[in-house]
Amino acid sequence: MIVVNDLHKHFSGFHAVDGASLTIEEGSITGLIGPNGAGKTTLFNVIAGVLPPTSGTVTMAGEDITGLPPHTLFHKGLLRTFQIAHEFHSMTCRENLMMVPGGQSGEKLWNTWFGRKRIANEERALRAKADEVLEFLTVEHLADQKAGQISGGQKKLLELGRTMMVDAKIVFLDEVGAGVNRTLLNTIGDAILRLNQERGYTFVVIEHDMEFIGRLCDPVICMAEGRVLATGTLPEIKANEQVIEAYLGTGLKNKEKVGA
Numbered sequence: 001m002i003v004v005n006d007l008h009k010h011f012s013g014f015h016a017v018d019g020a021s022l023t024i025e026e027g028s029i030t031g032l033i034g035p036n037g038a039g040k041t042t043l044f045n046v047i048a049g050v051l052p053p054t055s056g057t058v059t060m061a062g063e064d065i066t067g068l069p070p071h072t073l074f075h076k077g078l079l080r081t082f083q084i085a086h087e088f089h090s091m092t093c094r095e096n097l098m099m100v101p102g103g104q105s106g107e108k109l110w111n112t113w114f115g116r117k118r119i120a121n122e123e124r125a126l127r128a129k130a131d132e133v134l135e136f137l138t139v140e141h142l143a144d145q146k147a148g149q150i151s152g153g154q155k156k157l158l159e160l161g162r163t164m165m166v167d168a169k170i171v172f173l174d175e176v177g178a179g180v181n182r183t184l185l186n187t188i189g190d191a192i193l194r195l196n197q198e199r200g201y202t203f204v205v206i207e208h209d210m211e212f213i214g215r216l217c218d219p220v221i222c223m224a225e226g227r228v229l230a231t232g233t234l235p236e237i238k239a240n241e242q243v244i245e246a247y248l249g250t251g252l253k254n255k256e257k258v259g260a
């Protein structure tokens with residue numbers, strides 16, 4: 001579904017992504033792991049159009065999407081969440097979901113003059129959709145809470161919810177599990193599995209929690225120093241010499257994380 005070919009992203013001489021090539025199969029939940037600073041988030045940013053690549057190409061279903069802006073990719077069904085959640089603090093969780101652009105008529109002035117009824121209908125539909133998403137994520141009790149007041153984990157869930165407000169084809173999740181307790185992490189995992197199985201979403205998941213990766217992801221891609229080191233099942237990745245070395249090189253903390 002997505003083919004990344006020899007992608008480079010340099011920041012004033014520093015090669016954050018340094019010739020990464022990989023394939024994301026349609027219908028998969030692909031894991032992306034690697035030590036801190038491996039270039040995972042930068043790779044996401046380039047694929048999702050947040051950063052222009054220095055060189056290399058990205059194709060989606062055979063179409064060259066290299067460097068297309070996020071809103072164009074959004075309309076093609078390519079969505080991403082952020083390592084740091086970015087919700088609208090003073091709005092409720094429901095309102096945050098309703099803000100996700102999906103071609104509502106209400107945004108255009110012309111429509112506010114000529115289509116009041118249509119807007120009211122659309123708003124009702126959006127509200128119902130937002131409530132359905134909150135229910136799917138088992139957090140319907142948060143609907144009227146201000147997004148600034150919910151926990152970090154719940155914010156991550158809300159981020160995932162945003163991707164469910166539109167007909168996504170492929171969703172890039174950057175550390176949805178960071179700072180999330182085990183129970184909420186399981187809820188997020190369940191939602192990802194159901195979206196994959198019931199709605200055909202393809203996922204690419206960056207995560208440091210190997211239990212989470214092992215439960216959800218096949219295949220797993222391991223990056224280090226801007227390149228892809230290995231691709232395979234999590235047990236294969238864990239047994240890979242280069243992977244172990246990459247994690248060892250960054251200290252004991254990461255070694256424990258990969259279970260090496």
Ligand SMILES: Nc1ncnc2c1ncn2[C@@H]1O[C@H](COP(=O)(O)OP(=O)(O)OP(=O)(O)O)[C@@H](O)[C@H]1O
Pocket residue numbers: 011014015016034035036037038039040041042043083
């Ligand atoms: N805008 C930037 N300017 C300069 N250097 C950057 C920029 N963004 C990222 N980098 C550097 O590029 C490297 C890769 O960063 P990136 O955030 O992609 O890593 P990561 O694999 O997501 O790490 P983590 O697991 O810690 O989130 C890091 O050394 C980082 O400091």
Ligand SMILES: [Mg+2]
Pocket residue numbers: 040041042083
């Ligand atoms: Mg990152």
